[in-house]
Amino acid sequence: MESINPPESIIEALSIDCVIFGFKDGRLDILLVKHAEGISAGKWALPGGWITYGESVDEAAKRLLKSLTGISDIYLEQLKAFGEPNRFPTKRVVTLAFYALVNEESYSLIPGFTASDAQWFNVHDVPQLIYDHNQILDFGYKHLKHKVRHEPIGFNLLPAKFTLLQLQELYEAILETKLDKSNFRRKLAKMKLLINCKEKQKDVSHRAAALYKFDKRIYVTLRKSGMVFEL
């Protein structure tokens, strides 16, 4: 979120905006905040803010995310800079877009002090946002769709322990497609990326599925020996 009068200590004209994806009940969501002040008060926007003088770009993104939504310690990556001359109304502002993947259920949203609200929206049902934020969001979603097929980042959207069906539904939601259950399992099994937790799902009204976890260290090891993640 970009307030109108940035404090003294920041690099003017350079902001950060975060496209934060969450996943719940088979739906891919996006986190938005409602501005509490300034000319865009009352409008929805991507969470964001200004980079201060003494912090790195990535540190700034982490700090802003934490202060605006209460979310910390998540998968966060730079997306790209958006810098059309007139994208911001009162002056020239270039924004660095980040994108983040979080397990929606692990966090209760805490709107920061310049935001009156923070809320998850279905990625296919997003309101009009301020400035070029809809464009940034679209770019982020396209990026996710592509990247999720070539790198094992999807796991960041799930709880630490998940079932194979949850994983499949995640991919189906992101890629907007249907996958064959049996073939999906076979492929994942062959990759040897998942650890069987030797635990069963609980409180479900059907046969309980085995829980798996993704260990990044395994992936790093497999990568070094030539493994390529493709789905």
Place this chain on the structure above:
Amino acid sequence: MESINPPESIIEALSIDCVIFGFKDGRLDILLVKHAEGISAGKWALPGGWITYGESVDEAAKRLLKSLTGISDIYLEQLKAFGEPNRFPTKRVVTLAFYALVNEESYSLIPGFTASDAQWFNVHDVPQLIYDHNQILDFGYKHLKHKVRHEPIGFNLLPAKFTLLQLQELYEAILETKLDKSNFRRKLAKMKLLINCKEKQKDVSHRAAALYKFDKRIYVTLRKSGMVFEL
């Protein structure tokens, strides 16, 4: 290249640096410029400069590339922002790294007025660069290695018409690996991405190979019908 005293009209503290890859004689190269003025005079750097107030980030990258090296109309894409607080000596500067792919033989390098020299270097034999430019270069090379396998961008490094062996050597240079000639051809043939120009290579001291060209429109069409580039 970042001169020390930026002109009035720019967004201070936001620069652009370009990682420009070229390909020639089976070698992957990188374009560097030698600074002519300022405290980094005489040192090699990535071509770059300042974003001015009225232009978009991508326009700025194009303009800088043209003015520093004479290169225009090429594959150019944003890489990421580098923004460690102390990466630049005299003040806080965040730089937007771009990366570009050009056919080395199509351009004669024209050093811009703040550069005393512009020169191609083998990507594995790069001198020490100013600031964090070596780090930016490494990031760019890793990015290229990954992206070239999942999107047909490699063609930008070749002339418009090329042989299958040239294409294979390009991939071998980027990925630092050997590929089986026959299997490589079979794979490319199956993708239907290449148009046979019905022409033969000239001035070679062996059997001349057929020339092919890559037509981006074909790729766009195939993509829409579900084709995925994987190599």
Place this chain on the structure above:
DNA sequence: TTTACTTATAGTCAAAATGACCATATATTA
């Protein structure tokens, strides 16, 4: 003018991976 050398291009074949299925198991709820 024959032979060596270089690269082009085509083909073989077993192994592995894929896509479209089918079958059975294990749990809950009516």
Place this chain on the structure above:
DNA sequence: TAATATATGGTCATTTTGACTATAAGTAAA
């Protein structure tokens, strides 16, 4: 006990891959 929902495992024809082999078409050297 039956209906149901999901889990899990398996079949099989087809496609793709990886590792090779074979032949063709040129140039250059003997």
